[in-house]
Amino acid sequence: xxxxxxxxxxxxxxxxxxxxxxxxxxxxxxxxxxxxxxxxxxxxxxxxxxxxxxxxxxxxxxxxxxxxxxxxxxxxxxxxxxxxxxxxxxxxxxxxxxxxxxxxxxxxxxxxxxxxxxxxxxxxxxxxxxxxxxxxxxxxxxxxxxxxxxxxxxxxxxxxxxxxxxxxxxxxxxxxxxxxxxxxxxxxxxxxxxxxxxxxxxxxxxxxxxxxxxxxxxxxxxxxxxxxxxxxxxxxxxxxxxxxxxxxxxxxxxxxxxxxxxxxxxxxxxxxxxxxxxxxxxxxxxxxxxxxxxxxxxxxxxxxxxxxxxxxxxxxxxxxxxxxxxxxxxxxxxxxxxxxxxxxxxxxxxxxxxxxxxxxxxxxxxxxxxxxxxxxxxxxxxxxxxxxxxxxxxxxxxxxxxxxxxxxxxxxxx
Amino acid sequence: xxxxxxxxxxxxxxxxxxxxxxxxxxxxxxxxxxxxxxxxxxxxxxxxxxxxxxxxxxxxxxxxxxxxxxxxxxxxxxxxxxxxxxxxxxxxxxxxxxxxxxxxxxxxxxxxxxxxxxxxxxxxxxxxxxxxxxxxxxxxxxxxxxxxxxxxxxxxxxxxxxxxxxxxxxxxxxxxxxxxxxxxxxxxxxxxxxxxxxxxxxxxxxxxxxxxxxxxxxxxxxxxxxxxxxxxxxxxxxxxxxxxxxxxxxxxxxxxxxxxxxxxxxxxxxxxxxxxxxxxxxxxxxxxxxxxxxxxxxxxxxxxxxxxxxxxxxxxxxxxxxxxxxxxxxxxxxxxxxxxxxx
Numbered sequence: 194x195x196x197x198x199x200x201x202x203x204x205x206x207x208x209x210x211x212x213x214x215x216x217x218x219x220x221x222x223x224x225x226x227x228x229x230x231x232x233x234x235x236x237x238x239x240x241x242x243x244x245x246x247x248x249x250x251x252x253x254x255x256x257x258x259x260x261x262x263x264x265x266x267x268x269x270x271x272x273x274x275x276x277x278x279x280x281x282x283x284x285x286x287x288x289x290x291x292x293x294x295x296x297x298x299x300x301x302x303x304x305x306x307x308x309x310x311x312x313x314x315x316x317x318x319x320x321x322x323x324x325x326x327x328x329x330x331x332x333x334x335x336x337x338x339x340x341x342x343x344x345x346x347x348x349x350x351x352x353x354x355x356x357x358x359x360x361x362x363x364x365x366x367x368x369x370x371x372x373x374x375x376x377x378x379x380x381x382x383x384x385x386x387x388x389x390x391x392x393x394x395x396x397x398x399x400x401x402x403x404x405x406x407x408x409x410x411x412x413x414x415x416x417x418x419x420x421x422x423x424x425x426x427x428x429x430x431x432x433x434x435x436x437x438x439x440x441x442x443x444x445x446x447x448x449x450x451x452x453x454x455x456x457x458x459x460x461x462x463x464x465x466x467x468x469x470x471x472x473x474x475x476x477x478x479x480x481x482x483x484x485x486x487x488x489x490x491x492x493x494x495x496x497x498x499x500x501x502x503x504x505x506x507x508x509x510x511x512x513x514x515x516x517x518x519x520x521x522x523x524x525x526x527x528x529x530x531x532x533x534x535x536x537x538x539x540x541x542x543x544x545x546x547x548x549x550x551x552x553x554x555x556x557x558x559x560x561x562x563x564x565x566x567x568x569x570x571x572x573x574x575x576x577x578x579x580x581x582x583x584x585x586x587x588x589x590x591x592x593x594x595x596x597x598x599x600x601x602x603x604x605x606x607x
Numbered sequence: 608x609x610x611x612x613x614x615x616x617x618x619x620x621x622x623x624x625x626x627x628x629x630x631x632x633x634x635x636x637x638x639x640x641x642x643x644x645x646x647x648x649x650x651x652x653x654x655x656x657x658x659x660x661x662x663x664x665x666x667x668x669x670x671x672x673x674x675x676x677x678x679x680x681x682x683x684x685x686x687x688x689x690x691x692x693x694x695x696x697x698x699x700x701x702x703x704x705x706x707x708x709x710x711x712x713x714x715x716x717x718x719x720x721x722x723x724x725x726x727x728x729x730x731x732x733x734x735x736x737x738x739x740x741x742x743x744x745x746x747x748x749x750x751x752x753x754x755x756x757x758x759x760x761x762x763x764x765x766x767x768x769x770x771x772x773x774x775x776x777x778x779x780x781x782x783x784x785x786x787x788x789x790x791x792x793x794x795x796x797x798x799x800x801x802x803x804x805x806x807x808x809x810x811x812x813x814x815x816x817x818x819x820x821x822x823x824x825x826x827x828x829x830x831x832x833x834x835x836x837x838x839x840x841x842x843x844x845x846x847x848x849x850x851x852x853x854x855x856x857x858x859x860x861x862x863x864x865x866x867x868x869x870x871x872x873x874x875x876x877x878x879x880x881x882x883x884x885x886x887x888x889x890x891x892x893x894x895x896x897x898x899x900x901x902x903x904x905x906x907x908x909x910x911x912x913x914x915x916x917x918x919x920x921x922x923x924x925x926x927x928x929x930x931x932x933x934x935x936x937x938x939x940x941x942x943x944x945x946x947x948x949x950x
Binding site: 234353359360362363366369381501508511512515546550551558560563568 | 857918
C-alpha cells in the first residue's frame with residue numbers, strides 16, 4: 194500500500210476502526226447483560242457471571258472444563274473446524290446483503306432466498322437416484338439449483354422495486370414469509386421426510402443418505418473431528434469473485450452507480466431497472482448458495498416445518514455485511530467472526546447456566562451501532578485532524594504506527 | 608358468522624393499532640421498521656407482568672370472588688405497562704434516528720433483532736424453556752368477557768349483536784378501538800397533530816415557524832412505541848393465549864403493509880386492517896369457520912393445504928401493494944434525518 198495519505202485519515206482505516214469499535218461495544222454489552230443477570234439472579238453467582246463473560250470473549254478457544262471444574266482454554270480443532278463450517282453460509286448471506294446494498298437496496302429477504310435455496314438443493318440432491326447418476330454430478334446440479342432458486346426468489350422483490358416502486362424491505366419481508374410457507378408445503382407433501390430414524394420427527398433426510406456430500410478437501414485432516422468441509426473454500430472463492438465483479442468490471446460499476454444515484458445513472462445511459470433486478474438476483478443467488486453448501490455438507494438435517502420461523506442465518510447476513518462495510522473480502526472475516534460468536538454461544542449453553550441467545554443480543558447491538566457507524570467514522574476523522582496538527586504532511590508518519598498498534602491491540606483483545 | 612366477526616376483530620385490532628403506531632412515527636418523519644421488535648418486547652413485558660402479579664397472589668382473591676371489575680382493571684393496567692415499556696424501548700430508535708442521524712432502516716432492523724434475542728435470553732432464564740406463560744390458568748378463563756358477567760343466564764340467547772360483541776370477547780379489543788379513534792382525532796384536529804404532521808412533510812419549514820422538530824419527532828416515535836408495545840401485548844393475549852415466545856409471526860411487518868395500503872390515513876387503515884384481519888383469521892381458523900351457520904365447514908371441505916391459507920395474507924399483501932403502490936403517497940420527509948443547514 195502507498196503511504197501517501199495518513200493512515201488514520203484514509204476512509205478504509207476509519208471503516209475498520211469503526212467496525213472494531215462496534216464489535217468491542219457489542220461484546221461489552223453482552224458481557225454487561227451476563228454480569229447483571231449474574232448479580233441479580235439468586236440461583237447464579239458472580240463467579241458464574243465471570244465464567245460467562247470469559248466465554249463470550251474466548252468461546253472459540255474453550256476446551257471445556259478441567260478436572261477441577263474451572264474453565265480451560267487452548268487451541269480446539271473441533272470448535273475451529275465447526276467455526277469454519279458455520280461461517281460458510283454466513284459469509285454467503287453476508288455477501289447477499291452486501292451486493293444488494295452496493296446497489297442501494299436493503300436485502301432483508303436473505304432468509305427467504307436461503308429457504309428457496311434449501312428446498313431446491315434438497316429436492317435435487319435427494320430425488321435424483323445416485324445409483325443411476327454419479328454423485329458428483331448430482332452435487333453440482335444441487336448446488337446450481339440452489340443458487341438459481343435463490344436468484345429467482347431474490348429477483349421477485351427486485352422486480353417489484355424496479356417496476357412498481359414497492360419498498361424492497363416490505364417486499365422482501367413478505368416474500369420471506371411466503372417462502373417459509375411454500376417450503377413447508379413442498380416438504381409436507383414430499384416423500385423426503387426422515388422415516389428411518391424415528392427419533393427425529395419433522396426432519397428431512399441428510400443429503401449423505403443419497404451419497405451426495407461436499408468433499409472434505411483435506412480440511413478434516415487439519416481440524417479432525419469437526420464438521421468442516423470444502424464449502425468454506427467455495428464461499429471464499431465466491432467472495433473474491435464478487436470483489437472482482439464490483440471493482441474490475443463495467444457491470445459492477447453500473448450496479449454501484451445505480452446505488453449511488455439511480456437517476457444520475459439512468460441519465461448516464463445505465464439501465465437502472467435492469468440493474469436493480471440483476472443485483473437482487475445475484476444477492477439471492479448468494480443466499481441460495483449459502484443454503485446449498487450448508488445442507489450439502491451431508492451432516493446437517495433440515496427441520497421442514499418452518500412456517501412459523503425464518504432461518505437466523507439469513508438475518509445474520511445483515512450484521513456480517515454491515516460490519517464489513519459491504520466489502521466482499523472483508524465479509525469473509527466478519528462472517529468468521531459471527532460464526533465465532535455462534536460457537537461462543539454454544540459453549541455458553543453447554544458449560545454455564547446462560548444460553549446461546551446472548552450472542553443474538555451482541556449481534557443486535559453491533560447492528561444498532563453500525564446504523565450510525567458514519568457518526569463514529571466522523572468522530573474518528575475529527576480526532577485524526579486534531580492529532581495531525583496544523584501540518585498534516587509533516588506528521589503523516591507519526592499517527593500511522595500508533596493507530597496500527599491500537600488496531601492490533603483491539604484485535605488481540607477480542 | 609358471529610364467530611367469524613369475533614375472530615377477524617381479534618386479528619384486525621392489533622394490526623390496526625400497530626399500523627397507527629407506524630403512522631405516528633412516519634408522519635413525524637421517522638421510518639419505524641422496528642414495529643415488529645417493539646411488539647415482541649411489549650408482549651414479553653405484558654406477559655411477565657401478568658405472571659408476576661399472579662405469583663404475588665392477591666390476584667387469585669379477585670378471581671375467587673368473581674370480581675371481574677378488578678380483573679379487567681388489572682388487564683388495563685397491564686396494557687399501560689406494556690405501552691410504557693414499549694415506548695421506552697422505542698427511545699433506542701429515536702435516539703439513533705434523531706440525535707445521531709443514523710440510517711433508520713438499519714436502526715429499526717437492529718431493534719427487530721434485539722427484541723427477540725433479549726426476550727428469549729430472559730425467557731430461558733426465567734422459565735427454563737422457550738415460552739413464557741401465565742403462572743396459572745389460561746388467558747380466556749382469566750380475562751375473557753362472558754355474558755354471565757352482565758347477569759345473563761348461561762343459556763340465554765343474546766341475538767346477533769349480543770353474541771358477537773358481548774360474549775367471549777376481550778376488553779382490549781374495545782380499548783384499542785377507543786384509543787385508535789382518540790389518537791386519530793388528535794392527529795388531525797389538534798395543534799399538536801398538525802405540528803407533528805408538518806415535521807414529516809417539511810421539517811425545515813416547520814422549524815422556521817418555531818416548531819421544535821427534534822421534540823416532535825421524539826413525540827412521534829414514543830407514541831409509536833407505546834402503541835406498538837400495547838399492540839404486542841394485545842396480540843399475545845388474544846391470539847397466543849397470553850404467552851410470549853419471542854415472536855409475533857411477522858405481525859409488525861403486516862402492520863407496516865396495512866399502513867402503506869391505508870395510505871398513512873387512519874380511516875383507510877381501519878378498513879385495510881379489517882381486510883387483513885379477515886385473511887389472518889381464515890389462515891388460523893379456516894377449518895372451523897362456518898360462514899352461514901348451516902354446520903358446513905366450506906373452506907375445510909375445499910381440501911386445500913393448510914399452508915396455502917397460511918401464506919395467503921402475505922401473498923395478498925404483496926398483490927395489494929403491487930396494485931396500489933402507484934397511488935400511495937408517503938410523508939415527504941420520512942427517513943431523512945433533519946438537517947437544519949438545508950433550510
